[in-house]
Amino acid sequence: MATDEAVELSPEGWVRDQTEKILETGTTDSVGIEGMKVVLVTMRGAKSGKLRYVPLMRVENDGHYALVASKGGAPEHPVWYFNLRANPTVTLQDGTGTGEYTVREVDGAEREQWWERSVAAYPPYAEYQTKTDRQIPVFVLDPA
Ligand code: F42
Numbered sequence: 001m002a003t004d005e006a007v008e009l010s011p012e013g014w015v016r017d018q019t020e021k022i023l024e025t026g027t028t029d030s031v032g033i034e035g036m037k038v039v040l041v042t043m044r045g046a047k048s049g050k051l052r053y054v055p056l057m058r059v060e061n062d063g064h065y066a067l068v069a070s071k072g073g074a075p076e077h078p079v080w081y082f083n084l085r086a087n088p089t090v091t092l093q094d095g096t097g098t099g100e101y102t103v104r105e106v107d108g109a110e111r112e113q114w115w116e117r118s119v120a121a122y123p124p125y126a127e128y129q130t131k132t133d134r135q136i137p138v139f140v141l142d143p144a
Contacts, residue, residue, distance in 0.1 A: 007042060007051040019053045027096045033057070036122050040093040041067065046086035054080045057122040058094060059114070065092060065101070065141040066114045068122075073131030084139055092141060101141035114138050 009016045018031045022040050031038050037058035059066040071078040088103040119126045
């Protein structure tokens with residue numbers, strides 16, 4: 001992903017603050033939610049074509065990651081869900097390391113397995129699922 005391009009930050013205060021802290025310190029280990037780890041994903045906007053930073057919980061297994069489109073159990077998908085559907089190549093920063101990944105939404109048994117890993121990494125996801133009728137989407141990132 002091009003690095004000389006400007007990257008947009010979230011308009012939402014607390015998300016923007018966490019993103020700025022990661023950028024200032026150079027590591028995602030400088031932030032977290034109740035002690036649980038966060039990764040920083042750079043993706044391209046579906047409509048604007050602009051690059052965007054989206055911090056998400058860290059769900060990792062054997063070099064692959066999951067991204068959970070929970071939006072705190074909101075009735076609608078987060079906007080970034082549609083960005084990933086349109087542009088499935090991302091950069092992910094975990095700690096100080098970054099890599100390029102191809103994203104795919106998973107279903108069936110594969111989703112179940114990653115959902116269990118996601119809830120293990122961040123237990124509030126289970127509660128978020130009870131708050132909404134939509135099934136919370138799970139993306140898996142494979143190294144590009
Ligand atoms: N959100 C999650 O859903 N899951 C997580 O695991 C998670 C963890 C997390 C950890 C730390 C942290 O700081 C935030 C965390 N969040 C998590 C919140 C997450 O980063 C997002 O803020 C949240 O999911 C809401 O996503 P959203 O994309 O709906 O955010 C809105 C507020 C937003 O950024 N809107 C932008 C804006 O400018 O209004 C839109 C940006 C955008 O992508 N625009 C597209 C474009 O083309 O550029 C348009 C796309 C379209 O189709 O309209």
